[in-house]
Amino acid sequence: MPYRETDATRRRAEERRTSLLMAARALVARHGFAGAKVSAIADTAGTSTGLVYSYFDNRDELLATVFRESASQELDTTRQATAAAGPDVTGRLDAFIRTFAGRALRGRRLAWALLFEPVSPLVEAERLVYRRAYIDIAEHLVRDGIDTGAFAAQHPGVSGAATIGAISESLIGRLNPLGHDSLDGLPDETIIDDIVRYCHRALGAPAIEPKETPR
Amino acid sequence: MPYRETDATRRRAEERRTSLLMAARALVARHGFAGAKVSAIADTAGTSTGLVYSYFDNRDELLATVFRESASQELDTTRQATAAAGPDVTGRLDAFIRTFAGRALRGRRLAWALLFEPVSPLVEAERLVYRRAYIDIAEHLVRDGIDTGAFAAQHPGVSGAATIGAISESLIGRLNPLGHDSLDGLPDETIIDDIVRYCHRALGAPAIEPKETPR
DNA sequence: TGAAGGATTGAAGGATGATTCAATACTACC
DNA sequence: GGTAGTATTGAATCATCCTTCAATCCTTCA
Numbered sequence: 001m002p003y004r005e006t007d008a009t010r011r012r013a014e015e016r017r018t019s020l021l022m023a024a025r026a027l028v029a030r031h032g033f034a035g036a037k038v039s040a041i042a043d044t045a046g047t048s049t050g051l052v053y054s055y056f057d058n059r060d061e062l063l064a065t066v067f068r069e070s071a072s073q074e075l076d077t078t079r080q081a082t083a084a085a086g087p088d089v090t091g092r093l094d095a096f097i098r099t100f101a102g103r104a105l106r107g108r109r110l111a112w113a114l115l116f117e118p119v120s121p122l123v124e125a126e127r128l129v130y131r132r133a134y135i136d137i138a139e140h141l142v143r144d145g146i147d148t149g150a151f152a153a154q155h156p157g158v159s160g161a162a163t164i165g166a167i168s169e170s171l172i173g174r175l176n177p178l179g180h181d182s183l184d185g186l187p188d189e190t191i192i193d194d195i196v197r198y199c200h201r202a203l204g205a206p207a208i209e210p211k212e213t214p215r
Numbered sequence: 216m217p218y219r220e221t222d223a224t225r226r227r228a229e230e231r232r233t234s235l236l237m238a239a240r241a242l243v244a245r246h247g248f249a250g251a252k253v254s255a256i257a258d259t260a261g262t263s264t265g266l267v268y269s270y271f272d273n274r275d276e277l278l279a280t281v282f283r284e285s286a287s288q289e290l291d292t293t294r295q296a297t298a299a300a301g302p303d304v305t306g307r308l309d310a311f312i313r314t315f316a317g318r319a320l321r322g323r324r325l326a327w328a329l330l331f332e333p334v335s336p337l338v339e340a341e342r343l344v345y346r347r348a349y350i351d352i353a354e355h356l357v358r359d360g361i362d363t364g365a366f367a368a369q370h371p372g373v374s375g376a377a378t379i380g381a382i383s384e385s386l387i388g389r390l391n392p393l394g395h396d397s398l399d400g401l402p403d404e405t406i407i408d409d410i411v412r413y414c415h416r417a418l419g420a421p422a423i424e425p426k427e428t429p430r
Numbered sequence: 431t432g433a434a435g436g437a438t439t440g441a442a443g444g445a446t447g448a449t450t451c452a453a454t455a456c457t458a459c460c
Numbered sequence: 461g462g463t464a465g466t467a468t469t470g471a472a473t474c475a476t477c478c479t480t481c482a483a484t485c486c487t488t489c490a
Contacts, residue, residue, distance in 0.1 A: 002457085002458055002459040002460065002462090002463060002464050002465070003456090003457055003458045003459070003463090003464060003465045003466060004457095004458065004459075004465090005458095005466085006457090006458070008457090008458090009457075009458085009466080009467090012467095013467090016467090037446095037447070037448085038447075038448060038449085039447080039448090047468075047469085048468060048469045048470055049448090049449085049469085049470070050449085050450075050451085050468070050469060050470065050471095051467080051468055051469075052449095053448095053449065053450080054467075054468080058448080058449080059447090059448065059449090117333075118332075118333025118334065118339075119333065121393065124333075124393065125393065125394070128391070128393070128394040131387075132397055135397060136397075152416065154409065154412065154413065154416075155401075155405075155406075155409045157397060157398050157401075158385055158398060158401075158406055158409040158410060158413065159409070159413055161384050161385045161387075161388070161397070161398065162381035162382070162384060162385045162410060162413045162414075163381070164384055165380035165381045165382070165383055165384020165385060165387075166377035166378070166380045166381040166384075166417070167377070167380070168380055168384070169376050169377060169379055169380020169381075169383070169384070170373055170376045170377045170380060172346075172376075172380075173376070176343070178336065178339065178340065178343070179340070179343040182347055182350060182351075182372060182376065183372050183373060183376070186370075186372075186373075190370075191370075191373055194369065194370045194373035194374070195373060195377060197369065198369065198373065198374055198377045198417050199377075199417070201367065201369075201416055201417050201418070201419055202381070202413050202414070202416050202417030203416070204416055217432085217433060217434050217435070217487080217488050217489045217490070218433095218434060218435045218436060218486090218487055218488045218489075219435095219487090219488060219489075220436085220488095221487085221488075223487090223488095224436085224437090224487075224488085227437095228437090231437090252476095252477070252478085253477075253478060253479085254477080254478090262438075262439085263438060263439045263440055264439090264440070264478085264479085265438070265439060265440065265441095265479085265480075265481080266437080266438055266439075267479095268478095268479065268480080269437070269438080273478075273479075274477090274478065274479090
């Protein structure tokens with residue numbers, strides 16, 4: 001019985017799979033999910049289109065995996081930055097917003113794909129999971145702030161969702177590869193500062209004056 | 216030269232066109248834009264699929280028209296309710312939020328289609344216009360509030376966008392025909408009250424206590 | 431009523447991409 | 461090298477809808 005699955009073959013298969021995922025990820029980061037066509041992914045990975053189907057059941061599942069990996073990396077980074085900001089709730093909220101918004105503005109196309117691009121229901125389901133995770137972070141912050149008396153009394157779930165919404169809607173104009181930005185002309189940093197102040201007020205936190213003097 | 220275009224024929228054509236639009240609108244309100252397939256629209260309107268193309272250049276244009284009509288009706292209603300709330304900025308903000316959120320929750324599927332459903336670029340462009348219009352309303356309110364001393368000093372554009380985002384993100388869980396709502400269990404009215412309070416705080420407006428005693 | 435010409439039909443044609451699969455190329459082991 | 465079995469290829473096939481268009485039906489007006 002010649003030919004057996006061996007370490008070498010397993011490793012090669014793993015590499016193939018990874019290279020397909022990396023190719024898809026690169027395409028998504030550059031052209032969005034719509035640009036990640038099976039043939040383009042295969043081309044980019046240097047394989048035939050057919051091979052994609054020995055590594056993934058179908059395109060949707062592949063894209064959902066790409067979404068999961070990219071989104072979870074973003075989420076981890078944001079989580080860590082938030083946690084690293086220390087014990088003060090207000091400072092953690094600040095770090096959360098700045099990390100989330102800052103990263104989105106630095107990788108606009110990817111951020112747009114992850115946050116707003118129209119996607120298939122399977123990928124949308126994945127998005128819902130991550131959206132929920134961000135809301136959870138915000139919700140915990142709010143709860144914490146209420147408990148320690150740093151924030152006003154409020155419904156943590158609603159305020160968490162509202163905060164995520166406030167941040168992302170403020171960014172959407174900048175991220176959308178089409179539409180014009182109503183906030184055009186403002187530097188990114190200014191916008192982020194304004195969002196931070198908005199959210200602090202919304203949660204009833206004491207204002208943090210940014211280093212720059214306010215307009 | 217028999218057969219001339221006449222009042223009767225013109226009227227009938229107008230009716231045909233309208234019935235196609237109504238059919239499409241009904242389908243969108245029930246199944247979203249994805250459910251408004253050309254054949255389904257034609258069936259619902261009681262015509263052949265081919266006929267659709269003597270009244271509209273293509274499906275996208277028809278759907279963009281449907282979007283425009285539905286969205287502008289929503290916008291008008293919200294605008295009027297806001298204006299009708301009187302001269303007090305805080306009260307107008309309150310009316311704006313309650314009208315927007317209340318209507319969305321009453322017509323969830325339509326609201327979801329208009330606000331969040333993945334659509335073609337042409338329809339998305341239409342959505343951008345209306346999104347911008349809502350932000351404009353909020354932005355004006357903010358500017359007004361700042362001028363009259365009712366709101367804190369802030370960037371009206373950013374705060375306008377953030378406010379729209381806060382409202383819609385709080386609703387998204389309820390509107391999405393798929394995903395579960397993290398705010399499940401809360402009655403709509405409670406959520407709206409919480410959103411109102413959130414936004415008032417965010418803009419630095421004096422709190423408005425709702426008639427109901429807060430939780 | 432009948433002829434001219436617009437309105438309507440719906441099956442065929444296209445477009446776009448995902449997916450399959452028979453053929454071919456490799457790999458591992460003797 | 462030979463062979464059993466796996467990996468890879470990529471052209472053909474499918475699937476889904478939108479869009480077209482030759483044939484047919486309807487209106488209008490003399």
